[in-house]
Amino acid sequence: MIGKQTWIIPDGFLQPKSTGEQISHEAVCVLNLTDGPADIHLTLYFEDREPMDQFFSECGSNRTHHIRLDKIKDREGNEIPRGVPYAIKVESNVPIIVQHSRLDTSQEALALFTTMGYPAH
Amino acid sequence: MIGKQTWIIPDGFLQPKSTGEQISHEAVCVLNLTDGPADIHLTLYFEDREPMDQFFSECGSNRTHHIRLDKIKDREGNEIPRGVPYAIKVESNVPIIVQHSRLDTSQEALALFTTMGYPAH
Amino acid sequence: MIGKQTWIIPDGFLQPKSTGEQISHEAVCVLNLTDGPADIHLTLYFEDREPMDQFFSECGSNRTHHIRLDKIKDREGNEIPRGVPYAIKVESNVPIIVQHSRLDTSQEALALFTTMGYPAH
Amino acid sequence: MIGKQTWIIPDGFLQPKSTGEQISHEAVCVLNLTDGPADIHLTLYFEDREPMDQFFSECGSNRTHHIRLDKIKDREGNEIPRGVPYAIKVESNVPIIVQHSRLDTSQEALALFTTMGYPAH
Numbered sequence: 001m002i003g004k005q006t007w008i009i010p011d012g013f014l015q016p017k018s019t020g021e022q023i024s025h026e027a028v029c030v031l032n033l034t035d036g037p038a039d040i041h042l043t044l045y046f047e048d049r050e051p052m053d054q055f056f057s058e059c060g061s062n063r064t065h066h067i068r069l070d071k072i073k074d075r076e077g078n079e080i081p082r083g084v085p086y087a088i089k090v091e092s093n094v095p096i097i098v099q100h101s102r103l104d105t106s107q108e109a110l111a112l113f114t115t116m117g118y119p120a121h
Numbered sequence: 122m123i124g125k126q127t128w129i130i131p132d133g134f135l136q137p138k139s140t141g142e143q144i145s146h147e148a149v150c151v152l153n154l155t156d157g158p159a160d161i162h163l164t165l166y167f168e169d170r171e172p173m174d175q176f177f178s179e180c181g182s183n184r185t186h187h188i189r190l191d192k193i194k195d196r197e198g199n200e201i202p203r204g205v206p207y208a209i210k211v212e213s214n215v216p217i218i219v220q221h222s223r224l225d226t227s228q229e230a231l232a233l234f235t236t237m238g239y240p241a242h
Numbered sequence: 243m244i245g246k247q248t249w250i251i252p253d254g255f256l257q258p259k260s261t262g263e264q265i266s267h268e269a270v271c272v273l274n275l276t277d278g279p280a281d282i283h284l285t286l287y288f289e290d291r292e293p294m295d296q297f298f299s300e301c302g303s304n305r306t307h308h309i310r311l312d313k314i315k316d317r318e319g320n321e322i323p324r325g326v327p328y329a330i331k332v333e334s335n336v337p338i339i340v341q342h343s344r345l346d347t348s349q350e351a352l353a354l355f356t357t358m359g360y361p362a363h
Numbered sequence: 364m365i366g367k368q369t370w371i372i373p374d375g376f377l378q379p380k381s382t383g384e385q386i387s388h389e390a391v392c393v394l395n396l397t398d399g400p401a402d403i404h405l406t407l408y409f410e411d412r413e414p415m416d417q418f419f420s421e422c423g424s425n426r427t428h429h430i431r432l433d434k435i436k437d438r439e440g441n442e443i444p445r446g447v448p449y450a451i452k453v454e455s456n457v458p459i460i461v462q463h464s465r466l467d468t469s470q471e472a473l474a475l476f477t478t479m480g481y482p483a484h
Binding site: 006008009010011012013045046047048050051085086087089102104106107108109110111112113114115116117118120121 | 244245262263264269271272273275304305306307308339340341343347350351352353354355356357358361
């Protein structure tokens with residue numbers, strides 16, 4: 001079974017500013033190579049407040065899901081705040097593979113970064 | 122023997138827009154340090170459709186191959202669609218090392234990102 | 243316990259030049275998923291001078307800390323010099339997860355890069 | 364002893380074009396945490412020609428060295444060609460940690476990317 005059930009991404013940041021046609025955003029990119037659906041639980045950690053732990057998503061068998069962190073809402077309808085440093089724990093009921101990417105259009109022209117998540121369990 | 126036979130890249134995206142002289146693209150960069158040729162099989166996974174699993178490439182012994190994902194065609198002549206999130210499984214008959222990079226020129230000036238693939242087997 | 247107590251980042255560089263509203267900088271992004279606070283010790287290595295080993299920081303339980311390397315001062319009030327290649331060792335009394343990112347605004351528009359640190363112990 | 368003696372970087376490319384004040388380049392960033400000097404041997408692999416295997420460098424004890432790949436010359440005075448895809452094997456007589464970064468100024472504003480090398484042995 002390829003992948004892990006827990007992944008960590010320490011550098012999360014939703015750039016508040018955007019220019020041009022593309023909005024600044026981040027995505028948690030998941031691939032599920034198991035035979036069943038992946039139920040995904042995201043916990044967000046901050047520098048100076050309690051974690052937000054009611055974000056859920058999913059990814060079908062043999063599907064990818066590029067979870068947009070600027071669009072996801074938790075069970076109470078809260079969004080991830082922009083302009084605040086955070087970190088992400090991604091947990092799944094089945095093994096998945098996780099990569100994290102950022103698009104930043106805060107100054108003219110855009111900037112991108114990416115890294116594989118840290119595979120914990 | 123250096124490397125693995127299966128690598129995963131969750132964040133694939135061929136930016137549809139380009140500006141300037143360079144076209145937006147991605148590459149799966151392979152190094153083969155074994156004594157024989159590497160036969161490489163790419164499977165593409167999507168968010169809402171069946172995988173495309175008829176992409177093949179190769180890399181000679183002690184050679185690198187930067188496989189351009191905007192140019193590769195599968196056995197039926199299909200290209201990877203632009204503007205659609207996807208994920209990649211790279212399989213080889215011999216151990217290889219895999220890195221994935223993106224060039225994005227959708228806004229003036231270009232953006233780059235890269236990461237080592239996730240070594241699965 | 244998720245993470246490691248020692249992490250390595252070979253490519254550190256504080257770009258001396260900035261344009262636009264955002265200053266060029268780097269951050270060591272830490273997540274602490276243990277039950278207690280993390281005491282963090284940063285050692286900076288250079289190409290042609292002795293290491294600087296008196297930088298300290300912290301990260302609370304279930305908190306992240308994006309340690310700004312352009313702002314941190316060591317016990318004698320020294321900052322990390324700009325425009326000089328360096329490398330970073332991050333040590334903690336409890337397991338943490340470490341990612342390193344750079345923002346460069348030296349030319350118009352900004353550039354970003356990131357990678358997970360190398361987990362040593 | 365922190366690190367490995369062999370590291371792999373599949374995606375090498377020296378962008379031929381530069382704009383602004385900074386020249387497009389790549390660097391292999393090394394940290395040596397052992398008690399003695401690191402003798403470093405770089406082998407470059409190409410898509411359609413024999414490897415170049417006479418590049419040597421070094422990194423002192425408790426020092427970093429950001430080896431500029433656009434400046435290094437092999438024993439016969441050859442430079443790494445620009446505009447050609449290549450891959451890199453980094454070997455050292457002692458364990459080191461290796462990160463690879465690219466600066467691209469081919470279009471206005473610059474782009475950066477980085478990744479940890481793949482630790483082989």
